[in-house]
Structures are given as structure tokens and as C-alpha cells.
Amino acid sequence: MQPLLSIRNITKRFARNLPPVVEDLCFEVYAGEIFALLGPSGCGKTTTLRLIAGFERANAGEICVDGQCFEGARTHLPPEARDIGIVFQEYALFPHLNVSQNVAFGLKKLPTKLRDERVMTVLEMVSMTAFKDRKPHELSGGQQQRVALARSIAPSPKLILLDEPFSNLDAGMRHSTREEIRTLLKEAGMSAVVVTHDQEEALCFADRLGVMSDGRIEQIGIPETVYHRPQTPFVADFLGATNLIDGEAEGNCAETPLGKFQIAPSARGKVLLSIRPEHLVMVQSNGTGQNNGVGEIVMRDFKGHDLTYRVRIGTRNYVVQTDYCCPLQVGAQVTLQAVEPAVVVKQEEPLP
Ligand code: ATP
Numbered sequence: 001m002q003p004l005l006s007i008r009n010i011t012k013r014f015a016r017n018l019p020p021v022v023e024d025l026c027f028e029v030y031a032g033e034i035f036a037l038l039g040p041s042g043c044g045k046t047t048t049l050r051l052i053a054g055f056e057r058a059n060a061g062e063i064c065v066d067g068q069c070f071e072g073a074r075t076h077l078p079p080e081a082r083d084i085g086i087v088f089q090e091y092a093l094f095p096h097l098n099v100s101q102n103v104a105f106g107l108k109k110l111p112t113k114l115r116d117e118r119v120m121t122v123l124e125m126v127s128m129t130a131f132k133d134r135k136p137h138e139l140s141g142g143q144q145q146r147v148a149l150a151r152s153i154a155p156s157p158k159l160i161l162l163d164e165p166f167s168n169l170d171a172g173m174r175h176s177t178r179e180e181i182r183t184l185l186k187e188a189g190m191s192a193v194v195v196t197h198d199q200e201e202a203l204c205f206a207d208r209l210g211v212m213s214d215g216r217i218e219q220i221g222i223p224e225t226v227y228h229r230p231q232t233p234f235v236a237d238f239l240g241a242t243n244l245i246d247g248e249a250e251g252n253c254a255e256t257p258l259g260k261f262q263i264a265p266s267a268r269g270k271v272l273l274s275i276r277p278e279h280l281v282m283v284q285s286n287g288t289g290q291n292n293g294v295g296e297i298v299m300r301d302f303k304g305h306d307l308t309y310r311v312r313i314g315t316r317n318y319v320v321q322t323d324y325c326c327p328l329q330v331g332a333q334v335t336l337q338a339v340e341p342a343v344v345v346k347q348e349e350p351l352p
Pocket residue numbers: 014021039040041042043044045046047048197
């Protein structure tokens with residue numbers, strides 16, 4: 001299947017004497033797919049989006065949409081010729097225009113009747129017809145974001161770019177708006193690239209995601225794979241809580257300060273392992289003998305639907321997550337066992 005968007009070896013630097021902000025970036029987005037670029041502040045997400053939109057020129061590489069080169073060594077299509085819709089963090093609605101006029105803004109080339117029909121169609125899609133005469137300041141943040149989306153999809157662009165679209169909303173509104181907008185994009189069969197620094201948002205909003213660090217993508221995959229099979233310490237750590245543990249691997253097992261663990265993939269020699277808190281279980285110990293790996297619970301955080309524990313073993317703390325009814329209390333002596341193989345995120349001697 002041919003991708004709708006191809007980013008091939010894109011590099012962007014803002015000054016000759018400074019390192020690139022985006023370096024040798026490669027990824028693809030397929031028709032109807034929602035792709036998230038996830039990474040910490042300053043890693044180059046917005047710059048990548050601006051390169052796709054045509055607001056920045058790349059120093060090297062190529063950007064193609066639907067087989068057409070938008071950006072390349074000798075090509076730079078201006079933003080207005082790219083047929084791409086953009087939804088910004090701050091909605092960017094025109095304050096003096098009402099909802100219908102805002103949505104109609106990109107449809108000036110259509111005859112009035114067709115334009116009015118299209119405005120009503122997209123307002124229905126985002127459930128905002130009842131608000132069509134209101135000005136932006138008379139809407140909630142979530143409603144403004146739906147109007148911003150309606151405005152960007154009204155001209156039926158090939159691709160929608162969303163830059164931190166939910167970060168201005170409070171927690172409750174963020175959740176519901178995210179669900180609504182995902183449903184909407186899917187119903188409309190739109191392809192989208194969303195940038196976010198919020199790992200939960202990327203995991204539940206995107207079909208696939210690319211995890212960025214320092215201008216590079218460290219891993220691309222579906223949310224489950226990137227979460228459960230991180231390939232680097234950065235990806236493991238950035239996508240939720242994890243325990244990074246040194247080990248000595250031989251095949252599919254490794255010796256660690258917590259005892260012997262199953263690992264994946266197989267490895268040999270010194271390794272760094274990632275094990276998620278929900279993949280560790282605590283086994284109460286009677287505290288006698290020199291049992292390797294016995295530790296003490298030093299923190300118990302009850303959160304209603306689950307519990308987070310901190311267990312001190314030797315000089316280190318490990319995080320364990322249990323279901324809502326774990327009775328173990330601070331001070332209990334425990335050992336830790338893994339219910340899933342620990343994931344190798346770094347190894348000194350790659351297997352042949
Ligand atoms: P955030 O989540 O904080 O928006 P980001 O991952 O989107 O961060 P970018 O906005 O792409 O990051 O910025 C990446 C780096 O490029 C930052 O160090 C930023 O200061 C720098 N940068 C961005 N735009 C310019 C510019 N026009 N001139 C010089 N440096 C810039």
C-alpha cells in the first residue's frame with residue numbers, strides 16, 4: 001500500500017552553527033490513519049509539523065503527499081498549495097466571526113449555496129449546528145476546538161495536522177474532546193498527524209506513533225508494541241512508569257539484583273532491562289535468611305482503582321502497581337517477581 005504522507009530523511013537546522021532540530025527523520029502515514037509524534041518539549045515535533053505544512057523549508061530530505069513531492073532539494077510548495085488542514089493548540093478562530101463564518105473561511109471559492117451546505121455538513125459532523133451563530137468567546141474550550149476541527153476539514157484536505165490540540169483543555173474536557181475528535185476523524189476517513197508530549201494521549205488517540213527525542217525518531221509502532229516492547233531506555237521511560245534494571249543475560253534469562261528474570265528478546269552479556277510496574281508482583285517474605293532480592297515496602301499509594309508501591313531493595317527503589325485490593329502495608333518484607341518477560345532496551349553484545 002502506498003503511503004499518503006512520506007517523510008524521507010528530513011533534516012532541519014535553524015542556524016549553521018547549531019545542531020539540527022530535526023535530523024534524518026523518516027516516517028509514513030497511510031490513508032485513514034492517525035499518526036502521533038510523541039516526545040518531550042523541544043524535541044522537534046512542532047518543527048516537523050511546520051515542515052509538513054510548508055511553513056518551514058527543510059535543509060535535506062523529501063516530503064511527499066499522495067505521490068507528489070511537496071518538499072525536496074528543488075521543491076518547496078507553499079502552504080496554501082498543499083491541501084493540508086491544520087488545528088493549532090490555541091484554536092486560532094477569528095474572534096470577530098461567528099462559528100459558521102469561521103468554518104466558511106476556507107471555502108471562499110465555492111458558490112454561496114454549496115458553501116452554506118458544506119458549512120452545515122461539517123458543523124453537523126462536530127455536533128455544533130446549534131452554536132452556528134455564536135462568536136468564539138461564547139463557546140467552551142472543547143466547543144472551540146470542535147469548530148477549529150470543522151474549519152480545517154471543511155475544504156476536504158488530504159491530511160490534517162493537529163498541534164497539541166487538547167492541551168488547553170481541562171482534564172475532563174480533554175478526555176471527552178479527544179474521544180469525540182478521534183471518532184470524527186475516523187468517521188470522515190481522515191488521515192492525521194498529531195503532535196503531543198502526553199504519552200496517554202498518544203497511546204489512546206493514535207493508530208501508530210513515533211517517539212521522538214532530540215530531533216530523531218527512536219521507535220515507531222502501534223501503541224501496544226511501543227508500550228510493551230520499547231527498543232530504547234528513552235522510549236521505555238517516556239511511555240509511562242518503568243523500572244530500568246541492570247542484568248547479565250544468557251539467552252532468554254538474565255540475572256538481576258531482583259533475582260533471575262525471563263527476558264525478551266534473547267541477549268547475552270550486560271543488558272539494561274525495562275519492566276513495567278504492573279508486570280511486577282510482590283511476594284511476602286518471612287524476612288529470614290540471606291534471601292537475595294528481599295526488600296521492604298517504603299511507600300503505598302492508594303488511588304482507588306489501583307495501588308502504587310515503592311519497594312526498596314539494596315540501595316534502589318522499584319515501583320510496583322497492583323490492583324485495588326492489595327493488603328500489603330509499608331514496612332512489609334517482600335520479593336519481586338515478574339509476570340511478563342523483562343524487555344531488553346540496551347545490550348553491550350548484540351546477538352549474532
Ligand atoms: P514543544 O512541545 O515545547 O512545543 P517541540 O517538540 O514542538 O516542543 P519545536 O517547537 O519543534 O519542539 O522546537 C525544537 C527546537 O527548535 C527548540 O529548541 C526550539 O527552541 C528550536 N526552534 C524552533 N523554532 C525555531 C526558530 N524559528 N528559530 C530557531 N530555533 C527554533
